[in-house]
Amino acid sequence: MIRLEHVNKSFQQGKPAVSDISFEVSKGETLVLLGTSGSGKTTTLRMINRLVIPDSGLIFINGQPTDQLSPEILRRNTGYVLQHNGLFPHYTVAENIGIVPSLLGWDKQKILQRTTYLMEQLHLNPSRYLHSYPQELSGGQQQRVGLARALAADPPLLLMDEPFGALDPITRASVKKEFRLLEDLKNKAVILVTHDVQEAFELGTRICLMDQGVIQQLGTPEELLFTPANSFVSRFFDNQRLLLELKALKLEAVKPWLEIPVSMDGGISCWEALEKMTATQTDSSSLMRAFTLYKQTHGRTTELS
Numbered sequence: 001m002i003r004l005e006h007v008n009k010s011f012q013q014g015k016p017a018v019s020d021i022s023f024e025v026s027k028g029e030t031l032v033l034l035g036t037s038g039s040g041k042t043t044t045l046r047m048i049n050r051l052v053i054p055d056s057g058l059i060f061i062n063g064q065p066t067d068q069l070s071p072e073i074l075r076r077n078t079g080y081v082l083q084h085n086g087l088f089p090h091y092t093v094a095e096n097i098g099i100v101p102s103l104l105g106w107d108k109q110k111i112l113q114r115t116t117y118l119m120e121q122l123h124l125n126p127s128r129y130l131h132s133y134p135q136e137l138s139g140g141q142q143q144r145v146g147l148a149r150a151l152a153a154d155p156p157l158l159l160m161d162e163p164f165g166a167l168d169p170i171t172r173a174s175v176k177k178e179f180r181l182l183e184d185l186k187n188k189a190v191i192l193v194t195h196d197v198q199e200a201f202e203l204g205t206r207i208c209l210m211d212q213g214v215i216q217q218l219g220t221p222e223e224l225l226f227t228p229a230n231s232f233v234s235r236f237f238d239n240q241r242l243l244l245e246l247k248a249l250k251l252e253a254v255k256p257w258l259e260i261p262v263s264m265d266g267g268i269s270c271w272e273a274l275e276k277m278t279a280t281q282t283d284s285s286s287l288m289r290a291f292t293l294y295k296q297t298h299g300r301t302t303e304l305s
């Protein structure tokens, strides 16, 4: 769906903001760009929708180089969500969500149908908020409108720059949950920028860990934790390692080491299994032993005490 090949960018005479970045994201996948401040995440994202022009390298959407696409085609193919929603204050919610479909010439009825559908999906009551202005909404509601706007024209590619970063923790959790459950995401490639490690693990099918403009490792959450490519990757997760490992590892993976069989779906994470055991006051020591044994067999170990 989207492919970057050896992309580079430097600003003025500074050192490279992005060096030799290559990756591919398919339909139904969420790639998270993770890294410290200044590691080149936003620059990478903005080169995809040509808000920043690469110095060299190629970017393809559905096999077509983006430098040969008209702005209209690019707009049709990419939705963009920003940290501070970027809504137009003098447009109503309906007008904000309908901007791209209007530009693309959709008829009014179709725009209204799509707008109300997306609002319902994102738990914004259309009869109450359709004609409200952004300043009449809470931060979480504004961010939901920003998300609906990015999805309005049903683009195959969704770019998200710290989309939940400005929300308080409780609102962030609920907007994220709605985002994860969106039916519309199943047929989209999503690239999401964050510096929040937990968020990367919650939302990423794969994670691209960047430092100083360079990809340090790109892989599944499990690969980054259990087979880090270098000491930077390993150190990056150290202070949250145990929790991340429990969340990244599926129960299925540790089942061969369980002394007492667990009658839970193997597709849930070890963390979710522990939560269920705690809720039902079930002894979880066999699961923790199996987890330790899995880790001893697969790379580095972590003290559980």
Ligand SMILES: Nc1ncnc2c1ncn2[C@@H]1O[C@H](COP(=O)(O)OP(=O)(O)OP(=O)(O)O)[C@@H](O)[C@H]1O
Binding pocket: 011, 012, 014, 016, 017, 035, 036, 037, 038, 039, 040, 041, 042, 043, 044, 195
């Ligand atoms: N328009 C610009 N002009 C000059 N330098 C820029 C510009 N945009 C980004 N940079 C520089 O490029 C480097 C990468 O910045 P970028 O915003 O991509 O990093 P980031 O990983 O997204 O950081 P953050 O998490 O803080 O947003 C930084 O050194 C930054 O100062």
